[in-house]
Amino acid sequence: MHRLRHPCSFWWETPGTNVMEGTGKILVLAVGIYSQTGMIHVLLGTSEKHSEANDRCERHDPDDKSKLPKRETRSDGEEVQSFLQKKLTRIALQIGYVGLAFAVVTSFALIIRFCVKEFGEKGRRWNAAVEVNKILGAIIIGITILVVAIPEGLPLAVTLTLAVSTKKMMKYHNLVRNLFACETMGCATTICLDKTGTLTTNRMTVTECYLGGQFHKPYPSHGTTTTRLLDLTAEGISVNSSYTTNVTTPIAIGDSLPVQVGNKTECALLYFAKRIGYDYQVIRDDNPEDSFAKVYTFNSNRRSMSTVICTEAGWRVHSKGAAEVVLAKCEFIMAPDGSVEKLSDASRSKLLDTVVHPMASTGLRTICSAFKDVVASFDAVADHQQPVPALDDEDCITGGLTCLAIFGIEDPVRPEVPSAIVRCRQAGITVRMVTGDNVDTATSIAAKCGIITAEDLEGNVAVMEGLEFNQRIRNEKGEVRERFIRIIRN
Numbered sequence: 231m232h233r234l235r236h237p238c239s240f241w242w243e244t245p246g247t248n249v250m251e252g253t254g255k256i257l258v259l260a261v262g263i264y265s266q267t268g269m270i271h272v273l274l275g276t277s278e279k280h281s282e283a284n285d286r287c288e289r290h291d292p293d294d295k296s297k298l299p300k301r302e303t304r305s306d307g308e309e310v311q312s313f314l315q316k317k318l319t320r321i322a323l324q325i326g327y328v329g330l331a332f333a334v335v336t337s338f339a340l341i342i343r344f345c346v347k348e349f350g351e352k353g354r355r356w357n358a359a360v361e362v363n364k365i366l367g368a369i370i371i372g373i374t375i376l377v378v379a380i381p382e383g384l385p386l387a388v389t390l391t392l393a394v395s396t397k398k399m400m401k402y403h404n405l406v407r408n409l410f411a412c413e414t415m416g417c418a419t420t421i422c423l424d425k426t427g428t429l430t431t432n433r434m435t436v437t438e439c440y441l442g443g444q445f446h447k448p449y450p451s452h453g454t455t456t457t458r459l460l461d462l463t464a465e466g467i468s469v470n471s472s473y474t475t476n477v478t479t480p481i482a483i484g485d486s487l488p489v490q491v492g493n494k495t496e497c498a499l500l501y502f503a504k505r506i507g508y509d510y511q512v513i514r515d516d517n518p519e520d521s522f523a524k525v526y527t528f529n530s531n532r533r534s535m536s537t538v539i540c541t542e543a544g545w546r547v548h549s550k551g552a553a554e555v556v557l558a559k560c561e562f563i564m565a566p567d568g569s570v571e572k573l574s575d576a577s578r579s580k581l582l583d584t585v586v587h588p589m590a591s592t593g594l595r596t597i598c599s600a601f602k603d604v605v606a607s608f609d610a611v612a613d614h615q616q617p618v619p620a621l622d623d624e625d626c627i628t629g630g631l632t633c634l635a636i637f638g639i640e641d642p643v644r645p646e647v648p649s650a651i652v653r654c655r656q657a658g659i660t661v662r663m664v665t666g667d668n669v670d671t672a673t674s675i676a677a678k679c680g681i682i683t684a685e686d687l688e689g690n691v692a693v694m695e696g697l698e699f700n701q702r703i704r705n706e707k708g709e710v711r712e713r714f715i716r717i718i719r720n
Contacts, residue, residue: 313413313417314388314410314413315410318385318388321384322381322384325380325381328379329375329378329379330376330379333372333373333376333379334372336368336371336372337368337369337372340371340372341365341369344364344365389409392410392413393409395412395416396409399412419660420659420662421654421660421662422662422663422664423661423664424663424664424665425641425663425665425667425672426494426665429647429663429679430642430643430644430675431641431642431643431644432494432641433487433490433494433641434490434494434495434497434639434640434641435639436449436498436499436501436637436638436639436640437594437639438594438637438638439635439636439637440635441455441463442454442456442459442564442565442566443563443566448502448505449502449505450506452506452507455566456566456568457568458568459566459568459634460506460507462601463503463506463635464503464506464508464513465513465517465548466548466549466599466600466634467499467500467502467510467550468500468510468513468517469522469537469539469548470535470536470548470549470599471493471535472496474491474492475491475492475493475497475500476491476492476500477490477497477500477501477504488501495639499550499597499599499637502637517539521539521540522539523538523540524536524621524627525537526627526628528551530666532551533551533552533666534549534550534551534552534555534556534628535550536549536624536627537549538604538621538627541603543603543605544603544605545604546601546603547601547602547604547631548599548600549599549600549601549602549631550598550599551597551598552596552598552668553582553597553598554668555598556598556599556600556631557578557581557582557633559600559628559631560573560578560631560632560633561573561630561632562630562631562632563577563632564633564634573633581636585636586636586668587670589636589638590667590668590671591670591671591673591674592638592674593640593641593671593674593675593678594671595638595639595667595668595671596636596639596671597637597639598635598636598637599634599635599636599637600633601632602630641675643675643679647679647680648678648679651680651681652680661681662681663675663679663681669695672693673693676693
């Protein structure tokens, strides 16, 4: 990574640089052979496809077959065959052997029959001019059987079948560049699907929320909830999200749903903030991204996102993520009147049993929002020093939070999914769902889609978390076991 000589703060990244964490904007300067890696390939002469393409463009000679793309070959020079091609070749050889055996047996049988009948029964003498033609006729019959037995049109018939399959897939807007990709898809016996955006519409909406010790479906009112609680919730939703995520008013007059741009979960929360009377853009303008003290971005290990913003008294931490993960970091909860109450282990378990699990069992994604104020000492503020504890200590910064709200976000199942699952089952294809959502949420969505049934839930392998899955997939020898698992949670 190199820094450009420019008064603005830009960084020049070469291919191979991995951005591990953070946010930013990227300006792509070059791709392909014009990038650093592409230039190296051109200099080394390893970019054969690009050279062939340039030759075709310069010479404009469509009849020159030497410049056509070469088929994939092995190191020994032989062409790589697909699984179907190998089976067809084996079948053709077997049919050829059988045809050869029948041809030889038929020829010998005809010759023996001719000799027994003419020389044995009739007692004729050998006449080369006549008898040789008879024997050649028997041999020609055997050769005819051999030629007919060899399936010369079988590869052509298979190619035509795959071409027809490719044409049918074009009707579903699937472009297949390789004919034998249809063969691979035809051999599929299991389909592993993601939930969000594949089985569901990926248009999320907050349908329930637990705010200030009360359930709201879906929006709370200022009359029943204190303004401080709503202010903190709206602030957390607005600043603790990607600033590229927005919810805009539909342009077309006939559209009644808002336009969601960016992360759909954050879009649902931003729309929630708008519906309770807050303009998230105004809150973002008051807290620009470059003023953030620290951002702990979302990843599969954290399963949460936290943002540290500056306040007059110090710093404020806003955190949101999977309800069970964020609640485990909460030590307090805010009451409807704005007071802070201690959150004991028993109260946390009760929240999980009475709030999180009921929401998840109906197919809702549960998100918890929490905050914490970090007040700096007077000397630290005067000397412009970092707060104590340091912002690099993530466990300390994101611990001891105060729970604000728990949201239940609905992502409807696509209407065509249940019928597609039924057709897959009729075709002998097992459909499995792989998702990072709560187990109860995943189970509910899978049941709505038809991936699992009531009979499947009676067993103990229909729904499984990642930890249990990793413990059960291998036996004592380290070999992977074959299990009928419908849902696997990351």
